Amino acid sequence: MRTFTAPATLLAITLIAGCTTTQPPYDGNPFPPVPAPVAEVIPKPPVTGEQLLWQPGHWDWSGGGYVWARGEYVPAAGHGNLWTQGWWSRTDAGWTWQPAHWTS
DSSP, X not given: OHHHHHHHHHHHHHHHHHHOOOOOOOOXXXXXXXXXXXXXXXXXXXXXXXXXXXXXXXXEEOSSSEEEEOOEEEESTTOOSEEEOOEEEEETTEEEEEOOEEEO
16 A cells, blocks of 8 residues: 555656646736837938927827837927836726826
């Protein structure tokens, strides 16, 4: 009977060990991390009478996943001088997507 107990115990330990998984650390955010930016070639700006600046492409949250918004030239007037990528922030109401935007 002793010879049967050791193999059965070893088999049980092996089966239980096979059931465990390693999961990444959970930071409390139920949404996937923002993907890496997509490399874009910045085209020459269009010729216009107003000053333009390049607004880089960025990921936006569509409610069910991330959607890439391509970069474009936008009027410089009314924009800050620093581009900030979108991110998830925790608020009293839960997780809220802060879209990419210009800041001063």
